[in-house]
Amino acid sequence: MNPTTHYLLERKAIQDASQQDGSPFFCQHLAQLNQTQKVLAKEDICNRQGAIILKKGEDICERRAHMIVQHKLVKPIEQSIELAETYNAEKLFNYMKKFGSTVPGLQVVTGSDDYLSNLKKMCSYYGKFPLIKQTLTVLANRLHDIYNDSVFTALASLAIAMQMQRSEREQQIIFMAALTHDCGFLYIPNELAHKKQDFSRAEWHSLLAHPIIAKRFLDSVPDLPKDVTAAVIDHHERTDGTGYPNQKFGDELSISSQIIGIADDIVASYKAYSGYGPHTHIMILAALKLNDHLHFETVFKATAILFQKYPKPQQPPSQGTSAQALLNRHQQIQPYFEAIRTLSRKVITGTKHPLNRSIASMLGRLAISIVRAGLLQDEHKAWLEDMTKSPKPDELEQLLEVGVMYDQIDSQLLHLKNLLLRVLDDLTPQQEDLKVAAEELFGASEALPSNP
Ligand SMILES: [Fe+2]
Numbered sequence: 001m002n003p004t005t006h007y008l009l010e011r012k013a014i015q016d017a018s019q020q021d022g023s024p025f026f027c028q029h030l031a032q033l034n035q036t037q038k039v040l041a042k043e044d045i046c047n048r049q050g051a052i053i054l055k056k057g058e059d060i061c062e063r064r065a066h067m068i069v070q071h072k073l074v075k076p077i078e079q080s081i082e083l084a085e086t087y088n089a090e091k092l093f094n095y096m097k098k099f100g101s102t103v104p105g106l107q108v109v110t111g112s113d114d115y116l117s118n119l120k121k122m123c124s125y126y127g128k129f130p131l132i133k134q135t136l137t138v139l140a141n142r143l144h145d146i147y148n149d150s151v152f153t154a155l156a157s158l159a160i161a162m163q164m165q166r167s168e169r170e171q172q173i174i175f176m177a178a179l180t181h182d183c184g185f186l187y188i189p190n191e192l193a194h195k196k197q198d199f200s201r202a203e204w205h206s207l208l209a210h211p212i213i214a215k216r217f218l219d220s221v222p223d224l225p226k227d228v229t230a231a232v233i234d235h236h237e238r239t240d241g242t243g244y245p246n247q248k249f250g251d252e253l254s255i256s257s258q259i260i261g262i263a264d265d266i267v268a269s270y271k272a273y274s275g276y277g278p279h280t281h282i283m284i285l286a287a288l289k290l291n292d293h294l295h296f297e298t299v300f301k302a303t304a305i306l307f308q309k310y311p312k313p314q315q316p317p318s319q320g321t322s323a324q325a326l327l328n329r330h331q332q333i334q335p336y337f338e339a340i341r342t343l344s345r346k347v348i349t350g351t352k353h354p355l356n357r358s359i360a361s362m363l364g365r366l367a368i369s370i371v372r373a374g375l376l377q378d379e380h381k382a383w384l385e386d387m388t389k390s391p392k393p394d395e396l397e398q399l400l401e402v403g404v405m406y407d408q409i410d411s412q413l414l415h416l417k418n419l420l421l422r423v424l425d426d427l428t429p430q431q432e433d434l435k436v437a438a439e440e441l442f443g444a445s446e447a448l449p450s451n452p
């Protein structure tokens, strides 16, 4: 099979995964939720032959959920049920306000009267969409981590949109898309929400498809602007074509999707560095700065301005990074980068794979990060060596930032490896030398890539 065919097949597998009926997983969530609050049929639920599967007023218990998924329904299940209590506009506003106040960096930008009155407006807009309220309530109860991340993403996205002075209409789109950007996880196997590696092929395709899986649901929400769905689909795309699921480039992306994208990155960094107290936001900003070329310049600049609002910590970080550990990482990253760059170049010149464009972008992205992190400068290494011998308290923060940069480089190297594995998966016998080179670098493992 030639690489283009393979690539198209993989794209098709992702498309297929996105179109698979996710209702068995969703029904399972409903049955579980029904144990704490009633999930009722608000009308007779019928199959396409006209037979009644569930009578109006009956609840979705485990047994009935099992029965429902045996049938093709006249309407998507979401439209025929009601929950005893959904998260209405007021409840969402109160939750978001409280959430913002518990994260110090967020508090600075989301605690102002201006912000809160706008947030209230956005929440009442959300309140106009009963189906979104219902799905968000299921998310809050069943995948609480993803719900909290979505709330965080929506708070940060709205702050960035306000800083960029986007219109009210755009803010509504960004807010709704941020709240629902990961609701696709309700329609795929539960454990995928937390899995980081060892994916089966089907799981991998479902994961890559999660941004588009939400489309079937969002399309069914009456009066929801189409731009919301578009922003959800593109929330993992990045301007240099290294994102997913469609490897789009900057000129194909909307500002809304990229505001959500940068906010989503902030949430991920926050989770990685939340143990660093007032230094957390400096570390998140360091991570963003290293990757600023992945985001629209206007979006990045607005985000950076918001970060400046947080006062600089007065104390050196209590939890430090050891200079010796960084020095060891420094020594590992450089040769690995050289080796993966050589392999990538061989792949790019030796195959005509459609992913080569993304591999080239990824190499460019890494090269920028390596230079920015100072990995190629002798002075950087000398400074690290010096810090191992006589650490200076006022430079501890710099050590933290270097640690963040190395983390970012590690995840970029992993991303590049993932892309290479997808290409190498389907080499022709004539390209055996590439396979051998890849095995030398990555080991002979058949494992699928790790969480993108
Ligand atoms: Fe996502």
Ligand SMILES: [Fe+2]
Binding pocket: 149, 153, 181, 182, 264
């Ligand atoms: Fe997310």
